[in-house]
Amino acid sequence: MLANLGYFSLVLTFVAALYGAGAAAYGALKRKPVFVESARHAMLLTWPLVTLAAVSIIALLVGRHYEVKYVASVTSDAMPTYLKVTALWGGQAGSLVFWSWLMSAFATAAGLRRWDRDRELLPWVIVVTMVTLAFFISLVVFFENPFQRLWQTLDGVQVSALFQPKGTIPLVPTDGQGLNPLLRHPGMVIHPPMLYLGFVSFVIPYAFGIAALAAGRSDDRWIRITRRWTLVAWLFLSLGLILGGRWAYDVLGWGGYWGWDPVEIAAFMPWLTGTAFLHSVMIQEKRGMLKHWNMLLIILTYSLVIFGTFLTRSGVLSSVHAFAQSAIGPMFFGFIGLTFVVSVSLLINRWGELRGENHLDSIFARESLFLLNNLLFMGILIVCFWGVLFPLISELFTGQKVTVGPPFYERATGPLWIGLMLLMGVAPLSAYGASSGRSLGRNLWKLMALSLVVPVALYSFSGVTLIGALIGYWLIGFVIIVTLVEFWRGALARHRRHAESFPLALWRLAVRNRRRYGGYIIHLGVVLMAIGIIGIEMFQTETQGTLARGESLSLGQYTLTYESLTQFDTADGRNVARAVVQVYRNGKYMGSLYPRRDFYYASQQPMTIPGVRSTLEDDFYVLLVGWEPIAQQGTTFKIYHNPGVNFVWMGGLIFIAATLLAAWPTREYESLRQSTAVRPAIARV
Amino acid sequence: MHSPSKWFAIVGAALIGLTLMASAPSQPPPPSDDEVNAIAHQMYCPVCENVPLDVCPTEACAQWRATIREKLAEGWSESQIKDYFVEQYGARVLASPPARGLNWLVYILPPATFLAGAYILFRAFRSWGRPAEPQTPAESDSKVDPYVARLEEELRRRS
């Protein structure tokens, strides 16, 4: 009953979305605003309908309705209730519904804003969002239906369908298979929703960009409307990526957080163009330049979101991450084709109108540096895109399967990341418009020289000789110094001008210019992450050994002593082998760690959970690799020493907090926005 | 006929020689896990996609690591072992495509595209030219926040 209700809500949503897109296009082309308004209502209707479907699925999941195929595949009696709710996105079908729910939520939010000033953009925003929504709903309605039930034919063959097929009886399993154990970690519970939030919310700036192209506008109105959307979308995407990394580190058991797996890269590519877009739009707002770039970047960001989703779900790429291959591949392919062709056509069509209002006056001007920023991000994107695509090309044209792995990506993108870090330090010192290299150089060289203290100190006191690390840390020091100087100068100016105390000046500075100073704090977060990334990538050490009880294994300054191993079954359906080890550093006892191996009976899957001792300085990461349960002869441990890795998570937290700060609406901004909104409306009349 | 000291010397030397011969060819220690992992780290599991061979938990991967250990014990070099794996399981097992034939495209295309893009930008910049004299100082930073405009002026004055 509930399943049928859910399914029909989705069918209605599909119809409403198609109607909305059609009516809006018709209304725009035939200049009949009443149709556009009707389309907007249809758009607003989609969200309650999809919510009904999503709530139905959750009710089925929590209510142990194992006759529904989806419920049986992702839940089991042993799972706690909160995990059953999150199982909504635990499988292909449910995650598509979740995606659609987010999309209709954002479309509705956009539909509810005041459109008085932007009537010509409205129909096209509706068309883009509703076509996308209709596509995802159609995948659920026609291919991956989470409401299908299980039936058994008289021969004992199991089939699944929404309605009872002839000659079958209902099949109600007594228990479900349970969620993939890898997905039960708290980080994994919120990683998909955060990523989906990021992916889906990029449709809004894209829709506005396409609307601007379709309506023939070359101003930056669409950017200013969607400025906060973009920042929030980028926030969620960044958060999703960081959480994914943290989950991989905690639970996947290979001592790292990023493997350059094709599916990871598929999620990373929109982030690259999204970050470039975020920066580049500032130039269009300030100087009316880089319009071509901004259109291209938002089209790329959204296209990469869809393309990445396709790669993950169609089975074209093989990866540990990928969903099982299914019939939605061809549908996705059609939709991607449509998106590419329409976006590129529109952009080419309006190319001439997007000419910049100003020219680049100097290669040292801030505009030029932002242009260089775009180029560097595009460079990294091309490396990633090509690396993901090449195995496919190789297999198609030579029949040979190849792997493009971390060495390729690290070597190809390394210099580009260095370039970006350099820009992070140089750009705040630059000025708009005509500026000579000399004035920039004057400010620059002093700070660059000052920051050389860092690599010199590392070389002299810590004996670091890796040139890549020295350059990296030098640039990190440079960016930190430049950013702190920016804060200091700004606060000093306020302090002198407004006679505010220095701390108050600092606070007001950040709060009154959230975008700029929030941005600087985000950069600080990024370089803190870079400290950790360089630490773990360049200075990680590992060792592995088989120990009998009481024996020890050494790695650098650390020693691990194997104390005991116990094996037991838990209430939620797994067998746990848990080792107790003691950690010594330079002979001093640091504590005990408990690496373990969980084996889930239902899904026959093992999971290796490391025992980790974390400090700001480093992580001592111990994995239980194998044991001989009967002989109790030896247990194999693998140890990783990861210097500085916690800077990654700390930097990530600062990064996210600062993005929230930058995105937070300010009271002044809101009142000013409203006053500027009124004037043009009057002027137009 | 022979003096006792000479007799002792001969027997003693013989005894010492025998002892040396017996103890000299001791077995070299089996390759450590770390040595195996160092090579396995550079290769990928042929069955499970995109999982490095040193962390792959499956039975098959354990057997491959054992093969690496065997080959190391026999004295094979790292490149010999990698070549053996490529011969057995295909180029997929390596972390980077071997630089042969079509694979050159992997390594050349990204830097070539980047340089092409930089060149195009450079050309575009050149063609716009530069105005005769520098323009008035950049206009206010933000239309909505007058504080930032004042700030920029302050900073310009002081730097």
Next chain:
Amino acid sequence: MTDESALEAVPTPKSTRWGVILVWVLVFGLLAVVGLGLIRTQQGNIGVGARVPDFQLTTFDGASVNMADLRGQVVVVNFWASWCIPCEQEAAELEMAHQQLKDQGVVFLGVNYVDTEREALAYLDRFDITYANGPDLGTRISQAFRIRGVPETYIIGRDGRLAQVQIGPYLSLGQIVASVTSSMEE
């Protein structure tokens, strides 16, 4: 999709047109590559009636078996691995079928997929398998058949075309014999 045409200089019509052409070539090129990849993914293993690719297998004993030489005979090609648990279910039955049918000119070939020699030989030893077995070097043979996993068995008829496919282990000796016999009749 690249930045190449994004920053054209004050555009002369010719360079703009080339830029546009390049962009479309890239877009459709990308779609073509991805489309082909998708088709290949959806394809699955080679189907019944298809011409079986010629391949060469070097057995563990060092002998060389050429598919081309076996034209005119019924050939049973079984893909297996020592780490594959379901493969063990059919191993003994395959050997029995081989013993039963070898006088009728049926050739059994075992292709060892992505395995180690020592474990493979131990597996063959365990089930007393006597028919020719060899490693699939470079995974070339399994790629030619486009297998999805192990075990899979391909029965090739006298005309060199695929007569029967079995995905997963055979359930009984009778099933193997029935499959082979029906392939002989074609």
